[in-house]
Amino acid sequence: MKYIFITGGVVSSLGKGLTSGALGALLETRDLKVRIRKFDPYLNVDVGNMSPFQHGEVYVLDDGTETDLDLGHYERFTNSPLSRLNSTTSGRIYESIIQKERRGDFEGKTVQVIPHVTNEIKSVLYESGKDCDVLITELGGTTGDIEGLPFLEAFRQFSLEVGKENVLFIHVTLIPYLKAAGELKTKPSQQSVAKLREIGVQPDILICRTEHPISEEMRQKLSMFCNIEQKAVIEEQDVKNSIYELPLVLSNEGLGDLVVEKLHIDAKKSDMSKWNDIVKKILYPKDNVKIAVVGKYVELQDAYKSVYESLAHAGIGNDCKVNIVRVDSENIERDGAEKYLSDVDGILIAGSVGNRGIEGSIEVAKYARENKIPYFGICIGMQVMAIDFARNVLNLKDANSTEFNPETSAPVVCSMEEQKGGKSMRIGAYDCEIKPNTKAFEAYKKHETSERHRHNFELNNAFKNKLENAGMVVGGVNKKFDLVEILEEKDHPWMVGVQFYPEFHSKPFAPHPLFLAFVKSAIDRKNK
Template identity: 45%
Template sequence: MRLRSCAGFRGEGEDKPAGENGSKGFCTMTRYVFVTGGVASSLGKGITAASLGLLLKARGLRVAIMKFDPYINVDPSTMSPYQHGEVFVTVDGGETDLDLGHYERFIDVALTRRSSVTAGRIYQEVIDNERRGVYGGATVQVIPHVTNAIKDHVYGLAKQSEADVLIVEIGGTVGDIESLPFLEAIRQVRHDVGRNRVFYVHVTLVPYLKAAGELKTKPTQHSVKELRSIGIQPNAIVCRTEQPLPRDVREKIALFSDIETEAVIENLDVATPYEVPLRLRTEGLDRIVVERFGLSLPPADLSAWEEVVDRVARLSGAVRVGIVGEFVALHDAYLSLVEALRHAAIAHGVALEIDWVDARELKRVSPDARLGRLDALVLPGTWDDREEDGKALASRYARRAGIPFLALGYGFPVALREVLGVWGSERPAGEGVLPMSASLPGYGWVGARPVELAPRGMLSEIYGKERIEERMRHREGVPFHWAEELGRRGGLPEAWSEGREYLLGFRFEGHPWFVAVQFYPEFASRPTRPHPLFLAFIGAAVKARARTTLR
């Protein structure tokens, strides 16, 4: 169901640079939902925004979604994973916040770089405009120039996506200095488009004090007070809590926040984030939003989602998968990978147990002793060659032990060098660094690119076709001529770039399941539609587990 189309709409000041046009170039029919957070970080704003997007899409609306991050980095591409978790790559090459992964997995859309905007990018645009004289000699200020630039991104995505509803998450916590321009900008949106086309969701914490045996609403009250002090009145408050919210607690929050009691939404801790949309539907969040917008829509059909949650409740047995990397102390550094493995495990009806293996550890202890209890092994991607020796030892162990192995991204050249025997300390004396990699043009390959698969090969059988598109993020490629040497060592080329310029994947002949690819299929996996490569990998792990059990 579509409410209308923005196609052909030309807003005032269209095509002018950020912050110049007074931000009046909005599509007049799009509704806007803004998601803010208070009390503390890591309360699940991203999951809440993604869940609401899923619910509204299931009601028949066309949904777009984006996130503003208040840090000064232009994007997270140069940030350590320990700072901000994984870098999620969009199809058009955007290097973005990990919350975009939640959005894609829940709403089942392929987002672009337009859905991730940082304060650094906003300030860069405004300063560039000032240097070019765009503002005509005016004193450049946070209001209106920075806030207009922020709104230009909001209205630009609404117009480009032709969305019925645009959901916008504001990163950080209400009260943070760096997020104030974003909060002021979304306050102004209500003035621009009318209050009946804007809905504010505030995500807060209602802690349970065990010593007192009570839920405490004061943190939420103060957070809402802070939000209202800058002119934003929330329409709904999503309360993260480990205990159910009694009616009197909801009424107290509603009274002090000046909202309806039914708009106080309980968001209990759950075993899996995939339960959250179902919980929010039960609480009526999507109904409240739809009614606020004056829409008459059918209820959300989440039958496919319910099937996933039901499968989770009926898992039998488990597979133990090792993830070998240098950032394993922060699991969010591999968030999309873990979710893709979990999607496949759920589809196979087994629980996923992850053993986080620090690559440095494998240089100190015997890989056989450390990895011997695993059913399968993953070598995830990274952006450089740190800890290559430990990763190569993991590849060698998997190859010799015959356990399922999957290398992704930068894990591909590591596995390739291991098979060829030219890695780190194993490199033949006197040969130096072999020219295995060649620099790619520009900043490398980032985003979705075409991949050709070997006819009648293992990967073409898994994918069901011989030409695919997968997301990449690397600066160097392995020239295809190395396939000849790989073949002499037992490797079979399985994937390459157009024209066979670069080798992009191989398997090891005679091994039950040993695959290495220089792309990131995890970004395309969905709970209701697991990626075929991970389905095959977990399937091989299940078989390996069965063989071990029989022995």
């Protein structure tokens, strides 16, 4: 087993998650089996209750684990199987320790950060490192943060236990550009590495995030002051077009060769052809379309990260550039749909909770239905599609979800008995049986699939026959719980809503079938 620890310095949001995913991709091109995991130092047990305004999207795994969005990067870049073992917070570490102390597992001893917290962290590492060649571990936050110290100490101890020849420390740091001085500065990175060395961790590789190229003189300086080989000072300049250029950038910098050399791994030569093909399609698309993404968090960079990436994947699959227009559903409520959607080739409503902007989303579903614009509704996007149809086709003017109006006389969307009060969210992977002769079947080309969920409300089966008799099609169901998973508009070129989150199963080299079909329908509309 080989272990790689990735830490960050100077500032947060440096792109450690992307770097971890890109490194995993490089190692997989050598036929190595890679697993990637993350430690987050915050005290939340998971991100399930964290606001998207503070944290970005909640990324859900098959087993129902609610994780940081970086795990989305891991899945998109690699074939690393992810589960609860791949995401751990300080909150979960301390929760486990307190439970053990209450049971008497420590036999009355004083429970301390060392050894109890560090031992718990190491036990997680040993457990999650099974059945792979290389385990890449990313530590969230920034070196020097007080909450990250127990993890760094655990990593130091761990490297001694498994042998330093089996461990690699990679430090991602910022080389800031001072516009007034007209030059890049290395001092913040020097200080960051010095902080790591105080703890007892000496980085083996320094990855330098930068907006401008790094000179050889600067590499020499970083090498000398950070006690790192000059060839191990890696430039990671901002990519110009797509994050999927990153594996090629790091490969050209020699990172893959360096890692296998330092870890003494006997691996085949890297084959980057797959990534070259993807980047070529991104740089030289044959077509382009404009897709409106409508939601209540569109002003946030990372709230719908997986949706944006899945649209990019579908663009790659269709040899097309997808230009995304972000539309706040509250603006639709105020100004109407025509102002924001009249010139788009497709409309996607992304998932959300709460009633802010919901009437705007219902208006968007109506606009797409009446104007025959390709429409893809995800979670709430499927629900507002049903509400619009009930209100404006079935003439049930009070139609709504009990999430927004508990007293509605036409609860087209409601919670299941066991979900009421938000006590039992349907979360994780659930099976879906796809009906033949539907848009969904045309996309999937199979009768069954499994998709990830995270919600409390469902389409009310009491209205299912009424919707179908008036022109809606139930394209997919969960047989076990008798729940509608896919809803389609019959008299429409492509109007599909899904109760699940298909964006969590999309990769650049394997776009999700529904995203692929949606973008294809947008291309057809534009060309027609």
